[in-house]
Amino acid sequence: MSFELETATNRESLRRVAIDPVSRVEGHGKVTLLLDEAGHVKEARLHIVEFRGFEKFIQGRPYWEVPVMVQRLCGICPVSHHLAAAKALDPVVGAVPITATAEKIRRLMHYGQILQSHALHFFHLSSPDLLFGFESPVQQRNIVGVAGAYPEVARQGVLLRKFGQEVIRITAGKRVHGTGAVPGGVNKSLTPAERDELLQDADQMIQWSRDAVHLARRLHETNGSLYDEFGLFRSHIFSLVRADGAMDLYDGHLRLRDARGQIVRDDLACDDYENFIREEVKSWSYMKFPYITELGPGRGWYKVGPLARVQNCDFIPSTLAEIERQAFIAHGDGEPIHAPLAYHWARMIEMLHAAEVIRSLLDDPDILSDKRMAEGPRGREGVGIIEAPRGTLIHHYRVGDDDLVSYCNLIVSTTHNNQAMNEAVRQVARRYLDGRQLTEGLLNHIEVAIRAFDPCLSCATHALGKMPLAVELLDAEGKLLDHASSGG
Amino acid sequence: MSTLPARKLRVATASLAGCFGCHMSFLDIDEHLFELVDIIEFDRSPLTDIKEVGPCDIGIIEGGVCNSENVHVLREFRRNCKTLIALGACAVNGGLPAQRNHIPLAECLREVYQFRPGLENGQIPNDPELPLPLDKVRPIHEVVRIDYFIPGCPPSGPAIWKFLTDLIAGRTPRLTGGLLHYD
Ligand code: SF4
Numbered sequence: 146m147s148f149e150l151e152t153a154t155n156r157e158s159l160r161r162v163a164i165d166p167v168s169r170v171e172g173h174g175k176v177t178l179l180l181d182e183a184g185h186v187k188e189a190r191l192h193i194v195e196f197r198g199f200e201k202f203i204q205g206r207p208y209w210e211v212p213v214m215v216q217r218l219c220g221i222c223p224v225s226h227h228l229a230a231a232k233a234l235d236p237v238v239g240a241v242p243i244t245a246t247a248e249k250i251r252r253l254m255h256y257g258q259i260l261q262s263h264a265l266h267f268f269h270l271s272s273p274d275l276l277f278g279f280e281s282p283v284q285q286r287n288i289v290g291v292a293g294a295y296p297e298v299a300r301q302g303v304l305l306r307k308f309g310q311e312v313i314r315i316t317a318g319k320r321v322h323g324t325g326a327v328p329g330g331v332n333k334s335l336t337p338a339e340r341d342e343l344l345q346d347a348d349q350m351i352q353w354s355r356d357a358v359h360l361a362r363r364l365h366e367t368n369g370s371l372y373d374e375f376g377l378f379r380s381h382i383f384s385l386v387r388a389d390g391a392m393d394l395y396d397g398h399l400r401l402r403d404a405r406g407q408i409v410r411d412d413l414a415c416d417d418y419e420n421f422i423r424e425e426v427k428s429w430s431y432m433k434f435p436y437i438t439e440l441g442p443g444r445g446w447y448k449v450g451p452l453a454r455v456q457n458c459d460f461i462p463s464t465l466a467e468i469e470r471q472a473f474i475a476h477g478d479g480e481p482i483h484a485p486l487a488y489h490w491a492r493m494i495e496m497l498h499a500a501e502v503i504r505s506l507l508d509d510p511d512i513l514s515d516k517r518m519a520e521g522p523r524g525r526e527g528v529g530i531i532e533a534p535r536g537t538l539i540h541h542y543r544v545g546d547d548d549l550v551s552y553c554n555l556i557v558s559t560t561h562n563n564q565a566m567n568e569a570v571r572q573v574a575r576r577y578l579d580g581r582q583l584t585e586g587l588l589n590h591i592e593v594a595i596r597a598f599d600p601c602l603s604c605a606t607h608a609l610g611k612m613p614l615a616v617e618l619l620d621a622e623g624k625l626l627d628h629a630s631s632g633g
Numbered sequence: 634m635s636t637l638p639a640r641k642l643r644v645a646t647a648s649l650a651g652c653f654g655c656h657m658s659f660l661d662i663d664e665h666l667f668e669l670v671d672i673i674e675f676d677r678s679p680l681t682d683i684k685e686v687g688p689c690d691i692g693i694i695e696g697g698v699c700n701s702e703n704v705h706v707l708r709e710f711r712r713n714c715k716t717l718i719a720l721g722a723c724a725v726n727g728g729l730p731a732q733r734n735h736i737p738l739a740e741c742l743r744e745v746y747q748f749r750p751g752l753e754n755g756q757i758p759n760d761p762e763l764p765l766p767l768d769k770v771r772p773i774h775e776v777v778r779i780d781y782f783i784p785g786c787p788p789s790g791p792a793i794w795k796f797l798t799d800l801i802a803g804r805t806p807r808l809t810g811g812l813l814h815y816d
Contacts, residue, residue, distance in 0.1 A: 168679060168681065168684065194764050195650065196700070197650075198745075201741040202732040217654070219653065223652075270680075283681075283682045287681040300667070304664070307663045319789075320789070321657050322654060322816075430760075430763075433746075
């Protein structure tokens with residue numbers, strides 16, 4: 146089934162329909178469909194259309210700048226890049242392990258970010274589709290529409306996100322692009338007053354997160370076949386888990402399960418990622434297509450993110466989220482759940498878990514200690530892997546004796562889901578669009594499928610690309626400012 | 634807010650070569666969002682499903698210009714928006730993405746898509762669906778006229794709130810003290 150609608154034959158004779166830009170997602174992407182005369186879908190592709198160049202221009206920078214620079218890959222999950230880079234660079238300053246305080250402050254920051262990002266995605270970006278329906282009027286399909294029709298839902302969403310952002314501000318110094326983590330530890334711990342400020346709202350956040358899980362669950366229970374089948378395809382799932390198999394979003398080893406839920410690889414060490422992941426390049430997207438080396442590009446692709454994590458772990462180490470995880474697993478009736486819309490439900494379970502983790506870390510005296518930094522013999526290389534809100538995030542650096550970065554490789558969360566998102570798009574195109582008059586509402590079905598993955602297309606555009614044509618950029622007076630190059 | 638305009642103002646936002654952090658900071662006005670939507674309505678924005686910008690009172694641009702698509706969107710915004718605002722370091726001066734400006738494009742492309750360990754089918758993406766990248770990342774004022782610049786990476790939620798409420802109430806927007814920062 147895979148790759149079936151990836152490339153049409155006789156492309157020139159087909160009609161093109163584009164969804165451009167894909168909206169209510171983070172970043173810059175578009176979908177193109179090629180249709181024959183009878184409206185049958187012959188090709189469907191999600192393209193990532195922007196390019197950056199981070200991997201290249203980070204080379205040559207001093208290593209200590211990196212955790213701050215890489216955040217600018219993504220303003221929704223800056224903390225993920227910040228922490229993955231700091232983790233990768235800990236061995237470079239010999240901080241193995243980092244102090245208990247540093248690890249707990251970083252975890253606090255990270256779970257704050259999971260909470261804010263999941264709230265943003267569910268309430269601000271996706272809830273309009275879920276609450277109003279996929280074909281509801283365009284004018285209503287946004288957070289303002291939700292605020293009008295479901296004011297309490299919108300209010301809780303805004304305040305959940307605000308709380309997560311405040312956890313980040315207090316641990317990192319700023320809500321977006323803070324500077325809390327440094328190679329070797331953190332540069333700030335909490336004061337009792339800061340802790341108390343967060344404690345005031347922490348229990349309320351757990352309550353609202355639970356309500357959000359129940360809302361997502363009700364959507365599945367009341368729309369059974371739609372939610373269970375929309376965009377459905379099966380694949381491997383991949384994520385970090387803790388040594389004992391628990392969900393852990395900050396650290397652990399990598400685990401791969403097959404589509405039937407069997408563990409096929411476990412205990413994969415983060416430092417070895419190059420030995421089991423390769424990436425395929427396709428001419429029509431700036432986002433690469435990763436796969437498990439030994440399975441090959443045809444069978445070795447996989448899903449990451451909440452839907453993978455909730456099912457890849459053996460249990461969630463917090464009480465309320467674990468109860469919700471069990472209800473989720475029960476819904477699958479003995480089989481893994483692959484339905485893209487189940488990402489929302491799994492995401493809310495993780496949000497609840499994040500709220501619980503934050504609550505318990507706030508009671509930990511280590512977060513007030515000033516033992517923030519560790520050091521040891523200098524290293525030259527490090528890999529930092531973290532479960533970002535959208536899935537497994539890999540940062541890899543080598544640093545020379547001159548303290549400058551000599552190599553940088555990034556595999557961001559959304560890139561892992563590249564093939565999976567394309568599959569979901571093709572499933573929806575086949576099932577809902579094929580042979581029909583394409584309305585705005587039908588096209589939104591495609592976006593609903595993409596949104597389920599919470600793609601961060603901004604992160605995924607870190608590499609540079611080029612085009613075979615040429616274009617000139619003229620300023621307001623017609624003066625040549627720049628031209629796009631065909632060969633550089 | 635004291636003086637309410639007679640009709641709702643239309644506001645469009647776009648992210649060009651930015652990281653979405655400026656849009657996140659916009660949402661960091663938190664509960665003020667509900668006050669704001671009493672007096673404005675959104676046109677094209679990553680937060681809505683309106684794909685083409687229509688006539689607007691205020692346009693807010695995050696990110697600099699890095700490809701032909703960005704240029705197109707920016708010009709459409711200028712044509713349609715009475716007031717156009719450059720929000721954040723990337724829009725104001727290119728920001729961090731402009732770090733690539735000193736590296737030849739071809740070198741980067743080859744390294745990232747062709748000569749890296751762990752690549753299958755290494756090649757430089759070249760489909761006509763992908764917009765043409767520019768050799769350099771440009772600040773948006775080099776391409777169209779901009780009415781206001783808000784620095785910061787990103788400008789804070791309170792700064793954005795102060796700026797917009799000033800503008801909507803007909804005052805000259807002023808950011809002072811901690812609200813104005815460059816980072
Ligand atoms: S100015 Fe900073 S926060 Fe805004 S888009 Fe650029 S990198 Fe992101």
